[in-house]
Amino acid sequence: MRALDLPTTPSFRLDGRRALVTGAGRGIGLAVASAFAEAGADVTLCARSAEEIERATRALRSRGWAASALTADVTDVPAFQNTIASAAPYDIFFNNAGLNRPKPFVEVPLDDFDATMSLNVRAAFFAAQAVSRKLIEMKRPGSIINMSSQMGHVGAANRSLYCASKWAVEGFSRAMAIELGPYGIRVNTLCPTFIETSMTRPFLVDDAFRENTLSKIKLGRLGTVEDLMGAAVFLASDASALMTGSALLVDGGWTAE
Numbered sequence: 001m002r003a004l005d006l007p008t009t010p011s012f013r014l015d016g017r018r019a020l021v022t023g024a025g026r027g028i029g030l031a032v033a034s035a036f037a038e039a040g041a042d043v044t045l046c047a048r049s050a051e052e053i054e055r056a057t058r059a060l061r062s063r064g065w066a067a068s069a070l071t072a073d074v075t076d077v078p079a080f081q082n083t084i085a086s087a088a089p090y091d092i093f094f095n096n097a098g099l100n101r102p103k104p105f106v107e108v109p110l111d112d113f114d115a116t117m118s119l120n121v122r123a124a125f126f127a128a129q130a131v132s133r134k135l136i137e138m139k140r141p142g143s144i145i146n147m148s149s150q151m152g153h154v155g156a157a158n159r160s161l162y163c164a165s166k167w168a169v170e171g172f173s174r175a176m177a178i179e180l181g182p183y184g185i186r187v188n189t190l191c192p193t194f195i196e197t198s199m200t201r202p203f204l205v206d207d208a209f210r211e212n213t214l215s216k217i218k219l220g221r222l223g224t225v226e227d228l229m230g231a232a233v234f235l236a237s238d239a240s241a242l243m244t245g246s247a248l249l250v251d252g253g254w255t256a257e
Contacts, residue, residue, distance in 0.1 A: 009239075010237070010238040010239045010241060011237060011238050011239065012039065012233055012234065012237045012238075012239045013039055013040050013237065014036055014039040014040045014041035014092065014233070014236060014237055015039075015040035015041075016040070017040075017041045017042070017091040017092055017236075018041065018042050018043075018044070018088060018089070018090050018091050018092070019033075019036040019037075019041040019042070019043045019044065019090060019091065019092035019093070019094065019236065020043075020044045020046060020070075020084075020090040020092070020093050020094070020131065021033040021036065021043060021044070021045055021046060021094040021096060022046045022047070022074055022094070022095060022096050022097040022127060023046075023047060023096040023097035023098065023147075024045035024046055024047055024053065024056060024096070025045070025047035025049055025052035025053045025055075025056050026052065026056070026197070026198060027195075027197035027198055027199060027225060028096060028147070028192075028195060028197060028225050028228055029045075029047070029094070029096045029097070030045070030056050030225075031225035031226065031228065031229050032094050032096065032228065032229060032232040033045050033056070033060065033067070033094075034059075034060060034065075034229070035229035035230070035232055035233050036092065036094070036232070036233065036236060037060050037063070037065035037066060037067055038063070038065060039233050039236075039237070041066070041091075041092060041236075042066040042067075042068075043060065043065070043066065043067045043068075044067075044068050044069075044070050044090070045057050045060070045067060045068070045069055045070065046069075046070040046071075046072055046074070046097075047071070047072075047097075048071065048072070048073045049071075050069075050071040053069045053070070053071055054069050056069075057069040070083070074097050074119070074123040074124075074127050075118050075119055075122070075123045077122070077123065077126045080123075080126070080127060080130065081126060081129070081130040084127075084130035084131055084133075084134055085130065085133070085134060087134070089131075089134040089135050089137075089138045089140050089142070090131050090134070090135075090142070091135075091140065091141075091142050091143070092142065092143050092144075092145075092236045093127075093128065093131040093142070093143070093144045093145065094145050094147070094232060094236075095124050095127055095128050095131075095144065095145065095146045095147055096147040097119060097123065097124070097127075097147075098119055098120045098124070098147060098165075099115065099116060099119050099120065099199070100116070100159075100162045100199060100200075101115070101116060101161065101162075102158040102159055102161075102162065102203065103158060103161070104157075104158055105158075105160040108160060108161050112161060113161060116161050116162065116165050117164075117165060117168075120162075120165035120166070120168075120169065121165050121168045121169065121172075124146060124147075124169060125172055128144055128146060128172075128176065128187075131144060132144065132176070132180055132183075132185060135183065135185055136180075136183050136185070140184075141183070141184030141185060141186075142184070142185045142186070143185075143186045143188075143235060143236050143237075143240075144176070144180075144185065144186070144187045144188075145188055145189070145190055145232060145235045145236065146169050146172075146173045146187065146188070146189045146190075147169070147189070147190055148166050148169045148170055148173070148189035148190060148191045148247060149162070149166045149191055149192060150191050150192065150193050150249060150251040150254050150255055151163045151166050152166030152167050152169055152170040152189065152191055152247070153170070153191065153247065153249070153255050154254070154255055166191075169189060170189055170247060173187050173188070173189045173245070173247075174187075174245045177244040177245030177246075178245065180244075181244055181245075186240070186241075186243060186244040187244055187245065188235050188240070188243055188244060188245070188246045188247070188248060189246075189247045189248065190228065190231060190232060190235065190248050190250065191247050191248060191249045191250065191251065192223055192227070192228055192250045192251060193217055193222075193223050193250070193251035193252050193254050194213050194217070194222050194223060195222070195223040195224065195225060195227070195228065196222050196223070196224060196225075197225065204222070210222075216254050216257075217251070217252035217253065217254055218252055218253025218254070218256060218257075219252040219253055220252075221252070223250065223251075223252065227250055228250055231248055231250050234248075235248060
């Protein structure tokens with residue numbers, strides 16, 4: 001009897017690939033950079049603070065992983081695009097730098113709007129453009145993961161500005177997927193719920209806010225950066241080879257309701 005041929009599971013490994021992670025000095029960015037490096041990628045960690053990014057890079061290298069530091073401000077679009085244009089192409093881009101300034105809608109000031117849209121939308125859009133241009137120029141496939149949020153799929157009190165920015169990320173990510181698919185470049189978003197990081201901690205110390213947040217997360221707990229590491233590796237790897245234009249929600253069930 002002829003043996004049954006079984007399919008082979010696509011690899012979650014990232015060996016031989018170059019990865020760029022923005023906002024990589026701490027929190028989610030550092031966690032994802034670590035996950036990519038552990039999976040075999042040569043990771044470039046990018047942030048504005050040279051001290052922070054060098055420290056993070058040393059931590060990865062101490063594990064025997066391939067890592068380098070890039071001190072850059074993604075909001076300086078021309079400078080960042082020139083940096084990417086002069087570098088070797090990045091097979092994986094985790095487009096992560098962002099901020100959140102929650103306020104009631106009627107109290108959102110112009111400065112908060114400009115700062116949030118400048119980083120979360122303008123800088124993210126043109127950073128992805130720079131990485132894509134280089135991949136197309138070198139005729140290389142790639143995986144771009146734009147950092148979004150559950151707030152790119154729902155609304156929430158005091159989050160009108162953050163929601164606006166993340167709904168924008170969801171929109172341009174889908175358009176990117178349509179245009180870049182013929183080049184073999186996949187574009188997806190990663191959409192977490194509240195993750196305990198230095199950015200969210202000031203909000204979560206408020207007992208009423210924390211209780212309300214937990215009431216919406218069906219699994220009954222806040223997220224950790226570890227909850228996102230496997231999801232990011234999945235989107236970067238051949239395990240998600242047919243995924244593009246999709247949003248991967250890691251939200252504990254928040255948006256199920």
